[in-house]
Amino acid sequence: MRGNGTIFAASTVHLDHITTALSCLTPFGTKEEIVIFIDADGLSFVRELNHVMRIQLFLSRELFMSYTYEGPTDEQTKVCVKINHLLDSFSVxxxxxxxVVECTMSYDGYGSPFLLIFEDSTISERAEYSTYVTHGIDEKGLELDRDKVKFECIIKGDVLYAAMCDLKETGCKECYLYVKSDEDGDHTFAIVSRSGLGLSKIKLPSTKSILEKLEVYGTDYETLVHGKPVVANFDFNLFDKIRMSVRIASKVLFRMDSYGNLSVNILSQTGDVIVTDTRAMANRSRSFGNRQVQLxxxxxxxxxEVNLIEKDHYDEASARELESLMETNELGEPKRTSRKRPREDVDIRQPTSDSDMASHVDMQESNGKNKSPSSTNELPLFFNRKTNCIPHIM
Incomplete structure (x- = not known):
């Protein structure tokens, strides 16, 4: 039965931005249905995989020139559509x-199609897409328990993306996150790959400009613990699905609770977005000149936000093998524990770009003087932002 009147309508000219955002959902299935939650704050796109992984992507109402929501105030309006229908329309x-092309999205309620209207100075195109019955999203087991967080860290997005691309090249079948804090600030965040050739590791530099924060908590989930690693084991095919989202990330927040639920919060600030079609953007910039539309x-x-459940815990033999790998340098030799400390006035050359730094395996820092943040609450502002669309992102 069709609803009475339009529940939702919004217009925007930022088609390239929406195309980039929706592309983050494609690793979760291009021809599958996706649930759109609509309320007064914006649109939230949600997709779940077999109750072991879920992605939520939020577009704030500020992205739209006009935004109207006439649905119930005490709950969100849900509509289920196929993601490839939306992405193909915006891409074309x-x-x-x-x-400049303006897009208007609208929805009249249960039984109505999801409507897209594209208009430029000469033509108007209208597309109606079938909607499907939604049975809700089962969040059991996929919601982070914030009272039992084992570790959290904030990483620069482009460096993490470079590391994940390197991980893909190893032919990885399963991967481990290895996290260990150091009292002197020389923290360890490494991604370990297991393939047909054995184990290999990619260790991110511990400089604060890249690894902004890393904290490991004790059994009371409040006390900071140094020198005790936390290891999590994931199916690589699932873990790699976040790579498309990390590609556009400014910063990435990792948190994991005692139940093996990994929460990955990703923010792409407007100035750091990597657009999907760079050639089209370059041509559009030349065509519009000063009229180029800004966000x-x-x-x-x-x-x-992506939530992923850890695989069954690895056995003791795998644990010893992993620990042995982390105790060796990039040449496979045991790390030296010489009493002689390196001179602090020696300038050790570092790669010139963040991406180069991420691609170096097991890179050692030159001074190790960075101090860990003084408070567990020192998170960037966007991680504390609360919305009705994505209640799990803090």
Whole structure:
């Protein structure tokens, strides 16, 4: 039965930005249904895989020139559509490099199609997509227990993306996250790959500009613990699905609770978004000149949260093998424990770019003087932002 009147309508000219955002969902199935939660704050796109992984992508209402929501105030309106229908429409419309294209989305309620209207100065196109019955999203087991967090860390997005691309090249079948804090600030965040050739590791530099925060908590989940590693084991095919989202990330927040639920919060600030079609953007920039459409200043950017359940805990033999790997340097030799400390005035050359730094395996820092944050609450502002669409992102 069709609803009475339009429940939701919104217009925007930022088609390239929406195309980039929706592309983060494609690793979770291009021809599958996705649930869109609509309320007064914006749109939240949710997709779940076999009750072991879930992605939530939020687009704030500030992205739209006009935004109207007439649905119930005490709950969100849910609509289920196929992700490839939306992505294909935005991708095709975004190819117009000669004119500004405006898109209007609307939905009239249960039984109504999800409507897209694309308009430029000469033509108007209308697309109606079938909607499906939604049975809700089962969050049992996929919601982070914030009272039992074992570790949390914040990493620069482009460095993590480079590391994940390197991980893909190893032919990885399963992967481990190895996290260990150090009292002197020389923290360890490493991704370990297990493939047909054995184990290999990618260790991120511990400089604060890259590894902004890393804290490991004790059994009371409040006391900071140094020197005690936390290891988590994941199916690589699932873990790799976050790579598309990390590609556009400014910063990434990892948190894991005692039940093996890994929460990955991803923010793409407006100035750091990597657009999907760079050639189209370059051509559009030349065509429009000073008329090029800029994202709104109050728009917070693309916000993504991914939850992933850890695999069954690895056995004792795997634990010893992993620990042995982490105790060796990049040449496979045991790490030296010489009493002689390196001179602090020696300038040890570092790679010139963050991406180069991430691709170096088991890189050692030159001074190790960075101090860990003084408080567990020192998170960037966007991680504390509360919305009705994505209640899990803090």
């Amino acid at each position: 419309a975004n190819r117009n490099i000669d004119d 709104p200043r109050d728009y917070p950017g693309i916000v993504v």
